[in-house]
Every structure is written in structure tokens, then in C-alpha cells.
Amino acid sequence: MLRSWHLKARLLAVLLALGAVVGVNLHTAPRASAASLTQISNFGANPTGLQMYLYVPNSVRVDPPILLALHGCQGSGPYLYSSTDFAALADQYGFIVIYPSTNPGGSCWDVSSDQALTRNGGSDPVGLMSMVTYTEQHYGGNPGAVYVTGESSGAMMTNVMLADYPDVFKAGAAFMGVPYHCFSTGTVRGWNGPCAAGQVSMTAQQWGDLVRNDADPGYTGPRPRVQLWHGTADSTLNYNNLGEETKQWTNVLGVAQTPSSTDTPVANWNRARYNSSSGSTQVETYSIVGAGHQLPIQGTPMAAYAIHFMGLDNGGSTTGSTGELHAVGAGKCLDDPNSTTAPGIQQQVYSCTGAANQTWTHNASKELTLTMSGQTLCLDASGQGTANGTKAILWTCNGQPNQQWNLNANGTVTGVQSGLCLDVIGAGTANGTPVELWSCNGGSNQQWTFG
Template sequence: MLRSWYLKSRLLGVLLAVVAAIGVSLPAASRAAAASLTQITNFGNNPTGLQMNLYVPNSAKANAPILLALHGCQGSGPYLYSSTDFGSLADQYGFIVIYPSTNPGGSCWDVSSNQALTRNGGSDPVGLMSMITYTEQHYGGNPNAVYVTGESSGGMMTNVMLADYPDVFKAGSAFMGVPYHCFYTNSVRGWNGPCAGGQVSMTPQQWGDLVRSADPGYTGPRPRVQLWHGTADTTLNYNNLAEETKQWTNVLGASQTPTSSDTPVANWNRTRYANSSGITQVEAYSVVGAGHQLPIQGTQMAAYAIHFLGLDGSGGGGTTGGGTGALHAVGAGKCLDDPNSTTTLGTQQQIYSCSGAANQTWTHNSSNELTTTVGGTTLCLDANAKGTVNGTKAIVYSCNGQTNQQWNLNANGTVTGVQSGLCLDVSGAATANGSLVQLWTCNGQSNQQWTLG
């Protein structure tokens, strides 16, 4: 049966062969030994008898953000904790993670019934909301900084929670999911074969209307959405990524065509969809060759998710600008510097001892530009002559809105050109004052690592 086939499909481990297939081999983040997963009982209204496990890192901030992390079929909260990097990222950045488990254990989430697909309608979403409220009341979680992520059935439930409770969540990241309401069967934990097989297609307006029907009358701001899918997924067909993208771009008033695209990691094709203000609302990752096992532990997938959500302190993946300050060259311990505060167009940029001066102050704005203002003149960091080859000079030039002046500040510390996909690089890994800055193929070295602010 399709249902049992789907349950069996959720892998209990990550295959190294798949890691190799998508071209990523970064080391796993190390988990700090201190805090542990804690089971919580009697957390409030829980119509389906869900179980709640909570991870509060020793580094938890006052008024800490909350991440709701949802497992897939045959999984559990503790399994998701041990098989993904969200816990170690919580150690690093001080946010709280809720790891729920379905009832009966190992079952899929209810994303198919009328109760689940309606705000406060009952079923699993009500219990999940009780966990969030409990965490806010008993662990000091910040009600204005609540986020959700999930894999497979948990990716489906991520979309459901964003639709049912748009006022609760600031953003969500769904791995290997399907659009909200795509799995509807009018039964609890039903299986929808056509949706799983990628055979359900609607217009953006139709998909968007379904989301709006989950909480009729709601007119407030809605959470930004990040979506992930492997091109070789045989459990939940890859076509679902395009349908999810249509749905959320419609709901969020974003462009139906990508406003930028790049490949931040080999075989990760990323597209972004901005609203009329130039702010990214939807971000989609197509992972070439990957099957039904995202996010792959030990890669940067979870880190890219929490960067988009803003849980690493970035403000949300550069989607709201990313901030203003010095752009620090990590390997050299110096700052990106406009030589002698020049306004001469075409001047190649350098690194220099950090001084806090205007010629070392950069703003990453909602148009993905990196700008500096010297002598009353605002200039953009620019790939010289629209170059896309190694050694292209990083210069300053009059801002013109073209893609050779657009830069992604990535979760792994790289700054990549939207047009070229190349990394901002200190030439020759030099560390001396006056060392020149260029574009180069991303290689993971410290001379390509940058922090803003």
C-alpha cells in the first residue's frame, strides 16, 4: 500500500553515498555536552496525545527565540534531535528547540483532515500550539520570535502551521514537503497518492486561496518561507517544490519569477522571490541528485535554514538587508576598505586594519547590494566589467541595480556574487594591509570568510 510504502521510506540514517552525490562533505557541527533533551508532560490542550521534548541550551538567551522542529514519518522528536544539526546550532546561537512526537509513535503528522487544516480546528496543530505557549510561559521563550521547520511529513506540517497560525510564526523552513492542503483527504493522517506523486498542480491564486482559507479574515503580516527538495526524491515528488513556491509567493505578494538565483553550495540551486519592496519572501533550494533525506546532517543545510529564519542573529538570511557595519575578513583579521576613501569609480577594494571609519562601513540592503558612503557619495561593491572568472576585481562603482552589484551573505560566512556565484576573496590569502580583494571559486578557505557588523 502507498501508506506503508511512505512510512518505510523515511530513512533512519543518512547515506554517505547521497552526501557524495550532492557534492557536500562539510564536517558535522560539534554538540556541546551540557544541556540535554527534556520530556515535558501536561503542557496544555493536546487532543491527539502528542509527546513534547524540549531542548534548552546552556547558552539560551533571555527571551530566547523558539524553533518548532517536526520529524517525518517513522521518526520521533528525539530522533530528529539526534539526526539533525538543529541542536548544535541552538548551542551556538542560544535559541530553544521544541521536538514533538506524533501519537501513535512513528506515525505521520495529520496534514489531511479538516480539523488540522483549520486554525484551532483540533488535531495535531492544537497540541503543537500548546507546546509553544508552554515554552513561552515556563521557559521564557519569546512569543515574537517563533519559527518552524520540519522534514517530510514534518515539512508538510511546517506549511500547515504557517497557514493555520500566520500571526504566531515569523518564518518557516520546510524540507521535502508539499503545499498546504495538497494532502487533504478529509481523514486524519490520510495518504494522498496524487499529491505525493507530484500530480497535483494548481495556479498560484488557487494555492494561495487555500492558505487564506485556513484562518479566514486574517489580514496581518505573514511568515516568510524557505523550501527545500531533492531532485531525485521518489517519496514526495520533486514537482511539489514548484507547487509550494507558487503557493507561498502568491500568499506573500512576491514575484512569481525568481528575483535572484545562485548556487551557494555545489548542486544547491537557490532561487529567491522578492516583494515590490525588494525584500525576499520565499527562498527555494533545489538539491541536485538528492533523494528523500534532507536536511543531511553534517552539511550546512540546517545552518542555511536557521540563517534564513534569522536564528543566527543575521536578521533573516539577508532578506531584510543584513545590517550595517564593518565587513571583517576573518582570515586576515582586517576589514574591507575603500582605499583612501576614494570615490574614483573602478577602484579595487582592499583589506586594512579595522578603524571604524566610513570607508570601512558597509550596508547590505534589501536589494542585496553592499554599499559604502564616503564624502557624501554612496557607491556599490561591484564585480568589475561584470566579470565571472577567477581574479575579477572587486571594485566600487555607481549603484545601478545590476546583478554584478548584488551579493549574498551566506550562512557559511561566504559572500557570493549573485551574477557569478564566485566568492569574495582576499587575493593569495594575504593578511597584510593593502591586500587586494577579488572574486574566486569558493573553496572553504578562511580568506573567503566574512562577517558583517
């Protein structure tokens, strides 16, 4: 846990007031009929005697993704389940959540011993990997869609798991952590005071070399994408650690140290994105102004932003691939103006209403369709255009590739024919701002959530 709660009430009130205008889907599913947290025994190799708790939503997806969610010091799996929004989001999007507990109960994770900092070296990471494998084998979890998140000591372990098992995890989100290897003491569950105080600083290359040379030596495959969060007033794990984490993962993932873009998606949230040459965000950081050691704050969109970055909301809600298409940057929904069914109308963003002219279906043919007044129309790249500025319109469905769309794990919606991103013109946020196709650039006006 390692949380300082004195700022929670103030921040919660501010963020809840802002929640209605945030672009990521902030709604959490009702919990009245939610599934229950189940303890699992005998799940495989477990050298430190960890406890495994599993949350499988009632409307779990076929071939569901797996999220490993790690508590902080003084916490537990059940505590993290009840004190964060990840289970409610699992209800909504149909993924499975593993909530482990350390042994002895309430202890920190081992992120300091040589065993923990090496793939299959022993200690806590081996038991955590057994939980992932068990979930894949006994609950149909998708081995190609495994993710990890955690707070405080759990954020440190998030970085360790991403470093030790880069072939297992596709992405991770670390709330208030430190870089991989920063907490090294050579002892199990050791406390590294200089690291906690933000006094350990290295070059990006040095941090990156620790991941490459110590965690899983010889590994040359793809690396998981990383999202990092920290409060500027954190007195437990100093805010300086966010900068060190950023240096480490940008180096490991081969992207520039200078952000590709910066913005403030919510008041007092300073976000930076570090993109690959193709425009895909590899590292994303959030500096939360004035926040102490208390992230993610329940009832705010923090957990929703994390699962969006990891792609766990991709594919829509568990009620089917139908729902609103939320423009993250604008905080509005993709909208057919005035519910017009005449082919050729350019689409826009507008305040979300839940009406039929904002209720999209992404079907097996990769079409995005609206059904209004008994007529179904398709989102269409006008004139089969493949150039920047091509209008996104509604047109009679015809099965052509300019009416096929990929909903990508990085939050973009791309045309199958053009490869261009669905883009809110000029990063506009006003009702009625038109939507077009444009080269993917990682901007928030090209980020969407579905469901």
C-alpha cells in the same frame, strides 16, 4: 521519517567535500558539553496527546528565538534531534528548539483533517501551538521570533502551521513537503495518494486562495517567509510538489512567479529566489539533483542554510557578537587587506583564516569593528557616500551614521545612513575582490552570515 537512504552515502561524501567552500557558516559547535533533550509534560491544550521535547543550549541567548522542528512519518522528536544538525546550530547561535513527537508514536502528522487545516480547529496544530506558548512563558522564548521547520510529513505540517498561524511564525523551511491543503482527506492522518504522487496541480491563485480562505479566514497581516527543499529523485513525495508549493507561497506572499535570481550555491543544488519589490527574499527554493526522500542530510550545510534563511544565525554566535563575516556567494570572509591599520583601505573578501583582520565585532552602536595591533577601526561608507559604488573602507571610529550597520534577518548587511547593501563587486569569488555599497537586489553577493 519516510526516508530512502540508498543515496545518502554518495551525497554526503560529495557535499562534505564541498562544505569547505560554502559561504554559509557550516561549522557546528562541539557537542561534548552540549545541553540535553528534555521532555516536558502538561504544556497546555493538547487534543491529540502529542509529546514535547525541548532543547535549550547551555549558552542560550537572552530573549531567544524558538524553532519548532517536526519529524516525518515513523520518526519522533528525539530521532530528529539526533539525526539533524539543528541542535548543534542551536548550540552555536543560542536559539531554543522544540522537538515534538506524534501520538501514536511513529505516526504521521495530521495534515489532512478539516480540524488541522483551520486555525485553532483542533488536532495536532493546537498541541504544537501550546508547546510554543509554553516555551515563551517558561523559558523566555521570544514571541516575535518563532520559526518552524520539518522533513516529509513534518514539512507538510510546516506548511500547515505557516498557513494556520501566520501571525505567530516569522519564517519556515520545509524539506520534502507538499502544499498546504494538498493532503486533505477530511480524515485524521489520512493519506492522499494523488498528492503524494505529485498529481495534484492548481493555479497559483487557487493554491493561494486555500491559504487565505481556509486556514485563517479574514487574516490580512504580514505573512511568514518560506524556504522549500526537494530532491529531484524523491519517490515518496514526488518532486512535482516543489513547484506546487512554490506557486502557493509566491502567490500568498505577493511576489512574481518568475524567480528574481537563480544560482547553484553547492554542486547539484539549484536555488531560486523570489524577491519583493524592496529586494527582500520572500520565497527561496532548492532543487537537489539526484536526491531521494532524505533531506536534510546531516553533516551537510542544508540545516545551516535553513537557519540562515530564517535569520536564526543573525547576531552571531553565543560567545558574543564577534566573529567572521562570511560572504555567502563568494564562500569567503570580509577581510582587511594585509591587516592594514591605515584609515581608508577598501575592504575585500578572502579565504577565511580566523585571523584578527577577519574577526569583526558588531556592537551596541551598530558599528562593525576590527581590532588589530591594539587599534580598533570601524567599517565605513567612504566619504559618507550614499550612492551605488561607494567603497566600504576601514576608518577611525567616529560614531557617524556611515559607520553604523544593520545585520538583517534576510542575510543582508545594510548601511544605516544609506540603506544600501554591503556588496561583493561583480559577484566575484576570487581572493581580493573588493566590497562596496550597492542597491539591495537579493543577489548572493549581498548575502552574509556572522559568527
